[in-house]
Amino acid sequence: MEDFIPLTTTEGLEAGGLKAASLDDHEMVVARVGDDYYIADGRCPHMGGHLPEGTLEGTTLTCPRHHSQFDLRDGHVIRWTDWQGATLSIAKLLRHARPLRTYAVKIEGDQILVGPEKAPPVAS
Numbered sequence: 001m002e003d004f005i006p007l008t009t010t011e012g013l014e015a016g017g018l019k020a021a022s023l024d025d026h027e028m029v030v031a032r033v034g035d036d037y038y039i040a041d042g043r044c045p046h047m048g049g050h051l052p053e054g055t056l057e058g059t060t061l062t063c064p065r066h067h068s069q070f071d072l073r074d075g076h077v078i079r080w081t082d083w084q085g086a087t088l089s090i091a092k093l094l095r096h097a098r099p100l101r102t103y104a105v106k107i108e109g110d111q112i113l114v115g116p117e118k119a120p121p122v123a124s
């Protein structure tokens with residue numbers, strides 16, 4: 001994806017809100033934080049939770065299924081599920097924490113355009 005492509009509009013997307021969108025069969029989520037917009041994959045990298053149904057607090061997006069949290073600025077994992085103890089350890093062995101893919105955004109009038117995938121966060 002080299003250029004910016006119209007994805008959706010700003011209609012109905014209030015500050016602090018999430019909106020589902022798709023490009024061909026690729027599900028995405030659009031988030032508005034104040035006057036800034038973010039675009040990410042619409043399915044959670046853990047087990048496919050539908051992220052437009054998640055919650056947004058600042059740039060932190062929480063998956064509705066097992067409550068993993070991602071920072072929409074670069075997709076890095078803040079929390080990998082809300083499981084704890086042995087359950088979390090086993091879960092991490094079976095499915096390593098993976099960042100959420102995020103994309104460049106451009107706004108033109110009421111159009112939200114999606115651009116190239118952003119570089120993945122640097123592992124810490």
Ligand code: FES
Nearest residue numbers: 044047049063066
């Ligand atoms: S599917 Fe998103 S945290 Fe499990």
